Amino acid sequence: xxxxxxxTWITGALLTTGLSTNVNAAGAGQxxxxxxxxxxxxxxxxxxxxxxxxxxxSIAGFPLASGSDPGSRGFxxxxxELGLRANIDPDxxxxxxxxxxxxGTSSVENAFxxxxxxxxxxxxxxxxxxxxxxxxxxxHSHTWDFVDTALAYRALLGTQYRDDGxxxxxxxxxxLFVEVGAEWLRGDAFPAGGAADxxxxxxxxxxxxxxxxxDSNSWRAGLSYLSADAVKRKTGTNDLxxxxxxxxxxxxVWKWAPNGNPYKHNFKFQAEYLQSNNDGxxxxxxxxxxxxxxxxxGWYAQGIYQFMPRWRVGLxxxxxxxxxxxxxxxxxxxxxxxxxxxxxxAMLDYSNSEFSRVRLQYNRDQSRPQTDNQWFVQYIMSLxxxxxxxx
Amino acid sequence: MKKLKNxxxxxxxxxxxxxxxxxxxxxxxxFACEPEWGALAKQLxxxxxxxxxATNAFQDPxxxxxxxxxxxxxxxxxxxICTGSQxxxxxxxxxxxxxxxxHVQPGQPGNFAATxxxxxxxKGASIxxxxxxxxxxxxxxxxxxxxxxxxxxxxxxxxxxxxxxxxATDYAKRYQAFxxxxxxxxxxxxxxxAPLRGVKIVVHHKAWIYLTHWLGMQExxxxxxxxxxxxxxxxxxxxxxxxxxxxxxxxxxAAYQEARPDEWLSEHAHIPAVVLPxxxxxxxxxxxxxxxxxxxxxxxxxxxx
Numbered sequence: 001x002x003x004x005x006x007x008t009w010i011t012g013a014l015l016t017t018g019l020s021t022n023v024n025a026a027g028a029g030q031x032x033x034x035x036x037x038x039x040x041x042x043x044x045x046x047x048x049x050x051x052x053x054x055x056x057x058s059i060a061g062f063p064l065a066s067g068s069d070p071g072s073r074g075f076x077x078x079x080x081e082l083g084l085r086a087n088i089d090p091d092x093x094x095x096x097x098x099x100x101x102x103x104g105t106s107s108v109e110n111a112f113x114x115x116x117x118x119x120x121x122x123x124x125x126x127x128x129x130x131x132x133x134x135x136x137x138x139x140h141s142h143t144w145d146f147v148d149t150a151l152a153y154r155a156l157l158g159t160q161y162r163d164d165g166x167x168x169x170x171x172x173x174x175x176l177f178v179e180v181g182a183e184w185l186r187g188d189a190f191p192a193g194g195a196a197d198x199x200x201x202x203x204x205x206x207x208x209x210x211x212x213x214x215d216s217n218s219w220r221a222g223l224s225y226l227s228a229d230a231v232k233r234k235t236g237t238n239d240l241x242x243x244x245x246x247x248x249x250x251x252x253v254w255k256w257a258p259n260g261n262p263y264k265h266n267f268k269f270q271a272e273y274l275q276s277n278n279d280g281x282x283x284x285x286x287x288x289x290x291x292x293x294x295x296x297x298g299w300y301a302q303g304i305y306q307f308m309p310r311w312r313v314g315l316x317x318x319x320x321x322x323x324x325x326x327x328x329x330x331x332x333x334x335x336x337x338x339x340x341x342x343x344x345x346a347m348l349d350y351s352n353s354e355f356s357r358v359r360l361q362y363n364r365d366q367s368r369p370q371t372d373n374q375w376f377v378q379y380i381m382s383l384x385x386x387x388x389x390x391x
Numbered sequence: 392m393k394k395l396k397n398x399x400x401x402x403x404x405x406x407x408x409x410x411x412x413x414x415x416x417x418x419x420x421x422f423a424c425e426p427e428w429g430a431l432a433k434q435l436x437x438x439x440x441x442x443x444x445a446t447n448a449f450q451d452p453x454x455x456x457x458x459x460x461x462x463x464x465x466x467x468x469x470x471x472i473c474t475g476s477q478x479x480x481x482x483x484x485x486x487x488x489x490x491x492x493x494h495v496q497p498g499q500p501g502n503f504a505a506t507x508x509x510x511x512x513x514k515g516a517s518i519x520x521x522x523x524x525x526x527x528x529x530x531x532x533x534x535x536x537x538x539x540x541x542x543x544x545x546x547x548x549x550x551x552x553x554x555x556x557x558x559a560t561d562y563a564k565r566y567q568a569f570x571x572x573x574x575x576x577x578x579x580x581x582x583x584x585a586p587l588r589g590v591k592i593v594v595h596h597k598a599w600i601y602l603t604h605w606l607g608m609q610e611x612x613x614x615x616x617x618x619x620x621x622x623x624x625x626x627x628x629x630x631x632x633x634x635x636x637x638x639x640x641x642x643x644x645a646a647y648q649e650a651r652p653d654e655w656l657s658e659h660a661h662i663p664a665v666v667l668p669x670x671x672x673x674x675x676x677x678x679x680x681x682x683x684x685x686x687x688x689x690x691x692x693x694x695x696x
């Protein structure tokens with residue numbers, strides 16, 4: 001008798017669950033609008049004051065991609081970012097981010113689809129996205145802890161490496177977080193250029209490892225490689241480069257929050273080292289092509305501390321090593337004039353809620369031999385769907 | 392360069408290998424977003440499950456970092472049990488997307504949201520962020536009413552049986568035992584809490600609507616001016632003024648919340664500041680689901696004296 005009761009109960013259970021899986025399709029982490037894509041809008045603006053004209057900005061010894069500057073003086077809106085996200089069907093998830101710069105130019109920042117149903121720890125991403133290399137590279141600008149990105153990213157990756165292509169990630173089935181990823185990309189963005197190798201000019205590989213030390217401390221470390229081929233890559237006014245520009249990145253992040261509760265106090269330390277291996281022909285503007293082989297590098301370290309609810313302070317140090325390109329390049333953009341570019345930054349920010357933040361920042365910028373004192377006031381506001389942030 | 396090729400070759404071998412080698416029929420791996428669901432999964436799953444609880448009672452389930460360790464744990468989970476109704480929206484979507492685990496994606500049997508099985512309160516008709524961190528699906532803090540735990544238990548037992556068919560009878564037996572014990576406990580708590588009916592309280596965060604609804608208590612004010620917005624000095628003074636006209640018996644907060652605003656009010660309004668476990672593990676006695684409500688009611692009764 002008891003068995004019959006049990007059997008009936010199980011059959012009933014299975015029937016109801018079978019029926020209810022459809023009803024509960026949304027499940028944990030359901031989207032905010034039943035079928036419409038989640039919409040989010042990031043509004044941000046800055047007031048900037050520079051002691052030296054940002055129009056003449058340069059980093060001694062580094063050819064810069066367009067847009068790798070500290071911005072303009074006075075009031076300006078930063079990039080306004082409109083994002084749409086939704087599950088496409090049970091297997092695919094899609095993201096589209098449209099970015100509007102203050103000069104009216106717009107660009108497709110992200111446009112990718114990601115498979116959520118491969119299982120076995122695999123994810124596949126197709127489209128345009130920020131490469132998974134390094135730590136800062138994947139972080140959208142509105143989640144940065146400073147107004148501007150690290151100098152090494154500005155000098156060696158054109159701020160952030162974003163390109164069109166394919167990404168595969170695999171997560172190991174272990175308690176230790178071990179993620180391995182590889183990308184095959186078009187090769188249109190700095191340090192690549194000209195979509196070399198028939199539009200397959202860049203590939204990357206990266207490994208991320210991470211864990212918790214205890215309830216309060218967690219970390220992630222990574223090692224990445226970006227192999228970029230350039231064909232007549234244009235930088236600065238009109239310097240051209242053809243050849244390979246391969247980048248190695250080592251990154252480390254450590255986060256602390258008492259008992260894992262960041263509400264009152266929390267601390268975040270992050271540091272990255274980037275090295276660029278260049279081999280090819282460089283043609284400085286008005287000059288002739290000359291063999292170029294050099295390995296400039298750079299690093300930064302920063303700490304952000306929330307000293308009371310809503311308030312955070314941060315310090316950052318940036319430093320670059322331009323490497324000597326040789327006498328053939330004296331007087332060109334590759335000539336650092338013996339200067340070591342560096343920058344020290346301090347910031348204070350206040351978040352009225354998790355959707356709005358106001359920031360004050362000072363940079364003692366020595367990208368050039370002459371010191372530039374930079375002041376920023378910035379606001380970042382996010383409207384609409386509640387985007388979850390990566391670690 | 393050559394080294395990289397070697398690494399790549401190694402991966403080409405390792406990845407397919409990991410697809411082939413899967414543990415035979417080990418215990419069902421449960422990833423519970425909050426301690427109450429971890430505890431419930433242990434009650435219903437016994438030896439058939441191994442439970443990992445992603446958060447503890449001293450963390451705010453709204454604000455959790457999408458830490459690498461959580462992604463690694465979700466990667467191997469067979470069943471994800473969360474509150475749902477956007478409580479975990481700030482972190483769970485990242486875990487789901489990075490886990491590469493198809494079993495726990497929304498819509499799969501391995502994805503279980505507790506709020507799908509209870510009647511939601513404070514379901515807003517119109518939702519705007521000017522109201523603070525509100526959830527359009529209703530107030531997600533359903534675990535403060537044990538009757539909700541009972542409803543979720545019914546659904547969860549069925550889900551466990553569905554995922555782990557060979558052990559279905561085990562889940563059914565454990566559910567029946569738990570259900571009987573739980574109903575008795577609820578009767579007991581309700582009898583014990585009879586003096587709390589009509590008692591006026593101040594809450595820190597609007598997280599107790601299901602508790603006040605269950606016991607017939609009356610929430611007269613909240614220390615957070617808007618849900619998720621930290622209490623300000625100005626708002627606390629306003630609450631204090633309000634209490635002069637409409638006195639309350641106590642101010643209550645969850646174990647993870649900041650004590651200072653509650654202590655300030657306690658001192659100035661001369662009412663006790665009561666800490667409730669809010670979830671399993673929040674205070675000493677709240678070791679399991681039964682302990683959770685034992686302590687909650689004991690502390691409330693102490694505060695109401």
